[in-house]
Amino acid sequence: MGSRQHLRELKSGSPLPYTDDIRAYKREYAEALDAQDPLRSFREEFIIPSKEDLKRKTLVSEDSNEASDPCIYLCGNSLGVQPRNTQRYIEQYLRTWATKGVTGHFVPHDDQLLPPFVDVDTAASKLMAPVVGALQSEVAVMGTLTANLHFLMASFYRPTKEKYKIILEGKAFPSDHYAVESQLRHHNFNPKDGMVLIEPKDLEQPILSTEQIIQVIDDNASSTALILLSAIQFYTGQYFDIERITAHAHSKNILIGWDCAHAAGNVDLRLHDWNVDFAAWCNYKYLNSGPGGIAGLFVHERHGSVDEKQPDSEETFRPRLSGWWGGDIKTRFDMANQFLPQPGAAGFQLSNPSVLDINAVVASLEIFNRTTMKEIRQKSLNLTGYLEHLLLKYPLDAPPEDKPFTLITPSNPAERGAQLSLRLQPGLLDHVLHLLEENGVVIDERKPDVIRVAPAPLYNTYVEVWEFSQIFLRACKEAVKAR
Ligand SMILES: Cc1ncc(COP(=O)(O)O)c(C=O)c1O
Incomplete structure (x- = not known):
């Protein structure tokens, strides 16, 4: 097959x-x-x-x-319940910090649940990748959803005078709406003109058909720089045809990102195979990592490559907002002020992650990884x-x-x-x-x-x-x- x-x-x-x-x-x-x-x-x-x-x-x-x-808890779309594991992971983290102090960053322990602090992000992305259908190198566990959408748009929304619009749902989650609106303003475009909102035809049944979405893309293809849609709509629960819409966006030379807040850990995503350019999600819904916990993002491998042979060239890597944690691990502590990102999604990281938060994510992902x-x-x-x-x-x-x-x-x-x-x-x-x-x-x-x-x-x-x-x-x- x-x-x-x-x-x-x-x-x-x-x-x-x-x-x-x-x-x-x-x-x-x-x-x-x-x-x-x-x-x-x-x-x-x-x-x-x-x-x-x-x-x-x-x-x-x-x-x-x-x-x-x-109770009858049917609210995992909002906040997942706590895995029993979480306490064990967090206690282990607290004990490591208390007993090892700064050496906990680098020294492994025989009874560790996670590697030393500097490597927890890698451990988390390894467990996250199969959950969203990605290569490990395409996933980073970092930041928060709205902040990650901004970071990703800083890299993927590169408007020109001719191609500057962003297509999104009219009933997108408000944070996504605000993020897009402010990105447009940040680039000196007027959101009234720059935001293309896909509105449901029937407010009683506010579903967006794939055909309607494709039509909006076609109608705005020459002026659109980016599409940002939700994989699963927070209000209606509609699961969009990510593969088909992504392919259509690409056929019109438009980059497309997906907000997977309601899809990660819920449906069988195939972000890599579906050729998605980028995606972001929170981990506190179906992924049970606690309110406001650390989030996740996906960058397709074709956007994460780094050409080490041309370190001073513009073409070395995709432009982004950078921080030291995205830098090459080998030279991270050299403090040389020459940014060369790690290849893949890890190169989009900025800060050293909250190890406390990562422990909560891993406690849940470990359960997901026991099945498929x-x-x-x-x-x-x-x-x-x-x-x-x-x-x-x-x-x-x-x-x-x-x-x-x-x-x-x-x-x-x-x-x-x-x-x-x-x-x-x-x-x-x-x-x-x-x-x-x-x-x-x-x-x-x-x-x-x-x-x-x-x-x-x-x-x-x-x-x-x-x-x-x-x-x-x-x-x-x-x-x-x-x-
Ligand atoms: C679809 C969607 N996008 C964005 C957000 C905002 O998430 P955060 O507050 O973690 O940035 C939410 C929160 O529930 C959401 O459901």
Whole structure:
């Protein structure tokens, strides 16, 4: 099988077919799905907050009953839960720092979980690469998402008088919008003219078809310098056709970057094979590395090369905003003030990374590396497909007024990740949220009436999805009655 065909098949892997047989709506069916789940043991690797702990006015005490009374946590699209590993990694880091001081930078230890401080970034990129479908040299674990987008645009957005526009979604995450807007201003362009916003045709169903995106690219090809899109749209959960859109951008001589905040650790990305120019993501959502933790970026190998033979030439490496940590490791401590980057994404680093943060990322990536994104994606397709089936089909005889919501996420499983976004009828959101909270369900909302529900395949179960659907449908009914 050709690798292209293989990739297409992977991307369009299909969920279990769920039947309308009444037995499929019973809890026992969900239990049977859990029992057959090849990834079920991974749940034990994570700390799921208990219902009681969520309500406490103080922090969790030693006698927390997280194992016996877990909440239904379907919010990995916002903040992933804590891997049990994290504490061990961070304690080890604290012990290394406390007992070795500055020598911890260079001296390896027999019982280390990570190499000495100066090498932790390399260890992290090695574990990150398979998660996003990249070569190790194409990935750097560094910075934060918005800052990384700026660093990448500093390198990849090189406008001229003729070609200066940036194409992005009209409903891009605000930080991406601001980043693009400020990049344009930074280069003395007017964002009103320079930002090409792709707007959904139907605000009720704000999906952007690949054809529409391609049309916008075609319409602006001669004046566009860069495209920045999200791999998975934060609001609708739509998963864009990265491979096709990237190829189309390249056919028009336009560079393209992807914000993978909602895709990394969620879907089976193939950033290298899809020829993506650059990408950036945060690690605190599906990658469970803690709020605001250190982020990740990708630079395709063709953009990361360094020609050591011509150190003084403009052509030696791709221009970028530089710092010492991106410099050649061999000469980093020579302090010679002659910047020659490391080849690859590592050459885009600026500062020595927070080792504390890297430990949190590695604690999670280590779990991901015990399986594959292909397997994780397959479970995700099944789990989210099950959630959709229960929400839309159950109970079989439900009158329409019992379903006061619409699904705004694409119904094609290949066009979405774990998340389903549900738009409630006006005036129901607060009541529904209240009832979900009372029943120990954690999801998130986007006002005025959308909730986002994301079963994370490494720690969520089919029974949780079943329970959620029961609670949610009951909450909808009550909210309608109280309206
Ligand atoms: C799609 C997307 N882009 C950008 C950001 C901003 O991330 P950060 O605050 O880590 O820069 C977020 C945060 O949730 C996001 O979801």
